[in-house]
Amino acid sequence: MNLSQQIPKVLIVGLLLGGVSVVANNMLSGSSDTSIIDVKMPQQLSKASQQGHKIFSENCAACHGENGAGSDKGPPLIHNIYNPGHHGDMAFYNAVTNGVQRHHWSFGNMPPQPQVTRGDTGKIIQFIRDVQTENGIRYQAHQM
Structure with a gap:
């Protein structure tokens, strides 16, 4: 050679x-400020999404990164794994209430977040879904 x-x-x-x-x-x-993915934000968020963004920033971004882009502490939520057909809204409610055992990523288990109310979780979900949509993530039926 x-x-x-x-x-x-x-x-x-x-x-x-x-x-x-x-x-x-x-x-x-x-x-933890190194995003795993690039996230395109919607030009405008609904009132519920704006509230969800604030709650997310205060309670979730330390691990899941700014705008759900992921970090070295937690996975990106603006990812097709979390499309509504694979992880429906109830999966997010359960994760916040009960925590989650590691299953898709190698970040470890997510502990319950008792400081986040059910109503706040709904606003966080609205924010995540709106940002997912902006990034081309749509419902796909889960196939196992």
């Missing part, structure tokens, strides 16, 4: 190692 054939492989390995280094550094530094 000549030098011109080796250079692309060296670049690929270098880029991969660099990316792993950045992720590891963020995880070791305790940084």
Whole structure:
């Protein structure tokens, strides 16, 4: 193999190692402001979604990231795994009330959030669903 054939492989390995280094550094530094995904926000939110956004920011964003983009502490909620056909609204109510055992991601278990009322949870769900819709996430029947 000549030098011109080796250079692309060296670049690929270098880029991969660099990316792993950045992720590891963020995880070791305790940084939780690194989003897992990019989230496109709706230009306008309904009153319920605005309230849900505020409640989400105060109670959920520390783990699930700003606007549900995920962090090194919790999964993104603006993700097709959480489309209404796979995780209906009741799944969110149950998660807030009872917590959730880790099953899709490797972040660990989610503890119950007793400080979040059922009414507040409904507003959070409205916010999440509106942002999901803006990001092309729609109902898909769950298939197992």
